[in-house]
Amino acid sequence: MILYMGADHAGYPLKEFLKSHLTQQGYEIQDVGVYSEDPADYPDIAHQLTERLVQETRPALGILICGTGIGMSIAANKRAGVRAANASEPVSAALAREHNNANILCLGARVVGPELARATVEAFLRTGFSPEDRHHRRVQKLELVGGETTSRTG
Numbered sequence: 722m723i724l725y726m727g728a729d730h731a732g733y734p735l736k737e738f739l740k741s742h743l744t745q746q747g748y749e750i751q752d753v754g755v756y757s758e759d760p761a762d763y764p765d766i767a768h769q770l771t772e773r774l775v776q777e778t779r780p781a782l783g784i785l786i787c788g789t790g791i792g793m794s795i796a797a798n799k800r801a802g803v804r805a806a807n808a809s810e811p812v813s814a815a816l817a818r819e820h821n822n823a824n825i826l827c828l829g830a831r832v833v834g835p836e837l838a839r840a841t842v843e844a845f846l847r848t849g850f851s852p853e854d855r856h857h858r859r860v861q862k863l864e865l866v867g868g869e870t871t872s873r874t875g
């Protein structure tokens with residue numbers, strides 16, 4: 722599993738903390754920056770990471786960190802093929818993988834402390850997409866913008 726990681730200045734210290742932990746866990750990390758706490762614009766980092774993630778041919782997920790996780794998630798979800806989820810605790814992170822097949826976890830470094838962030842990342846990484854048809858159908862519909870009007874339950 723390749724992990725793409727990126728952060729703006731607000732997320733930089735948390736990125737470094739998580740990168741150290743995940744490297745020890747054996748993950749291959751592709752760090753797209755930033756590399757200091759100098760001010761940076763979160764859309765620049767989100768666009769760099771998502772461009773590389775959607776072109777990656779190996780199994781890969783992304784982690785984007787800003788102050789709240791909100792700016793990163795808005796920016797990341799602009800790119801087709803990205804399903805970025807902003808989560809602050811493990812239950813949401815796991816369900817983002819299981820139900821939504823999220824491929825990027827966004828974290829808010831001003832919202833979660835390092836240990837909660839680590840637990841949230843671990844839940845995201847250990848959970849897979851559900852095999853159930855209804856979740857696959859719904860995720861397929863995410864790629865349709867206003868073109869699908871039928872509604873099914875399940």
Ligand code: RB5
Pocket residue numbers: 729731732763787788789790791792793
């Ligand atoms: C930077 O101050 C802050 O606005 C940014 O990290 C992020 O929280 C935006 O959503």
